[in-house]
Amino acid sequence: MSADPTSKPSVNWAAVLMFVFTTAVVVIAVPWYGIAHGYHAAAWIWFTLFLGANGMSITCGYHRLMAHSSYEAHPLLKFAYLLFGAMALQNSALTWSAGHRVHHRFIDDPQRDPYCASKGFWFSHIGWMLHEYPSGAVDLNTVKDLQRDPMIMLQHRYYVPIAVGVNFGLPILVGLIVGDFWGVLLLGGFLRLVVSHHATFFINSLAHMWGAQPYTDENSARDNGAIALLTYGEGYHNFHHMFAHDYRNGLRWWQWDPSKWFISTMSIVGMARNLKRVPWFRIQRALLDNQFQRAERRLASLPGRAHMEHLRIRIAEEYDAFSKAVAEWAHLRDQWLEDTKRAMVERWEQSNLQSRLRELEYGLRLQYRRMRVLQAQLG
Ligand SMILES: [Zn+2]
Ligand SMILES: [Zn+2]
Numbered sequence: 001m002s003a004d005p006t007s008k009p010s011v012n013w014a015a016v017l018m019f020v021f022t023t024a025v026v027v028i029a030v031p032w033y034g035i036a037h038g039y040h041a042a043a044w045i046w047f048t049l050f051l052g053a054n055g056m057s058i059t060c061g062y063h064r065l066m067a068h069s070s071y072e073a074h075p076l077l078k079f080a081y082l083l084f085g086a087m088a089l090q091n092s093a094l095t096w097s098a099g100h101r102v103h104h105r106f107i108d109d110p111q112r113d114p115y116c117a118s119k120g121f122w123f124s125h126i127g128w129m130l131h132e133y134p135s136g137a138v139d140l141n142t143v144k145d146l147q148r149d150p151m152i153m154l155q156h157r158y159y160v161p162i163a164v165g166v167n168f169g170l171p172i173l174v175g176l177i178v179g180d181f182w183g184v185l186l187l188g189g190f191l192r193l194v195v196s197h198h199a200t201f202f203i204n205s206l207a208h209m210w211g212a213q214p215y216t217d218e219n220s221a222r223d224n225g226a227i228a229l230l231t232y233g234e235g236y237h238n239f240h241h242m243f244a245h246d247y248r249n250g251l252r253w254w255q256w257d258p259s260k261w262f263i264s265t266m267s268i269v270g271m272a273r274n275l276k277r278v279p280w281f282r283i284q285r286a287l288l289d290n291q292f293q294r295a296e297r298r299l300a301s302l303p304g305r306a307h308m309e310h311l312r313i314r315i316a317e318e319y320d321a322f323s324k325a326v327a328e329w330a331h332l333r334d335q336w337l338e339d340t341k342r343a344m345v346e347r348w349e350q351s352n353l354q355s356r357l358r359e360l361e362y363g364l365r366l367q368y369r370r371m372r373v374l375q376a377q378l379g
Contacts, residue, residue, distance in 0.1 A: 009131040016130055018089070022197075025190040033186055043183035046174050050087070050188050054196045057084035058096075059232045059259040066146055067097035070247035071263060074271040075151065082155040087166040088196050092156040094146055101142045103204075104244055107219045111135060117208030117220045125198075125205035167193065199230050207237035215242040215286045217294070225256060233257030242286055243278040251283065281329050281357070284364035291371040292319055298378045308378075315374055318367060325367075329360050 033039075061081025064070045073081070082093060090096055099114045106112035110119055114136045117124040128136055146152050155162060167189065175184030211222030221241035228235030228250055236249040236257065247264075250257030266272035295315050302308055336353050 009133050012130055012132055019126065019130075019197075022190055022194050025186070026194045030186050030191050033182060037182070039183045039187060040178070040180045042178040043175075043180050043187040046171070046178070046184050047187040047192050050084075050170070050192045051196055053080075053084040054088035054192065055199055055232045056259060056262060057081045058088050058090060058196075058200055059234055060262055061085050062090070062093050062096045063100065063234070064247055064259060064263065066093050066152065067100040068244050069145070069276075070245050071267070071272050071275045073266070077266060077271045078151055082151060083162070083166060086155060086159060086163045087170065088200070089163055089167060089193060090197070090200060092159040093152050094140065094143055094156040095138050095159075097146055098138050098140055098143045099136070102139065104241065105142075107221070107241060115204040117205065121205050121209065124208060125201045128204075199232075202227055203231050203234045203237065207231070207235055211235070211238070213238050214290065215239055215283075216290055228256045233259045243283070245276050246278045247275045248277070281361045281364065284361060284368060285326055285329075288322055288364060288368050288371060291368065291375060292322065295371070295375060295378060298375075302378075311374060311377055315371075318371060318374070322364070322367060325360050325363055329357065332357055332360070 057080065061073075061078070062085050065073050065078070065081065085093055085096075091099075103113055103115060108116060108118050110116050112135055114133075115124045115128045116135065120127075140147065171185045171189035171192075172181070174188060175181040178184060207222055207224060207227050208220040209222065211224030211227065213221075214223060215238050219241055221237040223238040224235045226235065227237075233250050233256055234240070236251065236255060239246075239251055240249045248257060248260040250260060263272055263275060267275055292315070299308065299312055299315070332353060336357075339353075
């Protein structure tokens, strides 16, 4: 790496050639073969199966399990993640997680976020991999916990042979078995890889540019249901950057997040455990906090018109109630933890505490709705 910060970083030829070659095959050979010979249904089925296995190994494995430790997985499940994650050709789980943890810590910092969205769509989508940018240098100090895992280290050490082996080996093997060598190689090999790449890359590019910011607008991450459809649920990225250790990205039951459904199914069948969930109250608190900050900025930008005055008073009252609820919740949580530690809490006291906590949560939910109405009146 050059010591001169103004000099242009050198080209990462391995990445450039890989992207150019796989894209050229998909743009030229895949349609040509389809027109000249046609694809069997088996080739499309294996395209879908490999694509799903790659995508979910990145989201449930590389991302939520390894980069964020949002749950624990059975060694067999971890093995599958490492195998099909290597097939997605996005580097070893160790390198991937190191970069991703830096992305969370220094989000939007052009000097340090490896796929900084403020440097534009192209850079955050793919450009960051095409040059040896200083912000892309891998710091393995951020993944000391993962370095203690022999399975992760084995994949890291032999990443290139494993990745090349599964990328060619699996489609070739399946192609020979189903009797459509070229069809499965082109769809299950090349098309699958290129689609899988861009689906993940959208999380770094589009999910930082397009969508709502209900939890915080202090960083560029967005919640977007359409991007969640393309990315196995990772489109709820505003929530994710706020609560990265929650195994869910789409919080509500109806939000499209197949990764969350897969992880909870794995926990039901005994392949995953200790799924981390952020307490509901903290989520509501973050939503309301964001509303108050927005209202405050809006009020500050408006001239002191008389009809705004009653809104200002209403919002101040809401904020007062909010602060009291937050303080009471913190107090009840402390009391709850203390009592459980001493194991002397009576059953009726426990249920009393719990129902008061639930009341507070419900109160915040109602307050959130009222704040949305007030926000709309502010314009
Ligand atoms: Zn992000
Ligand atoms: Zn993340």
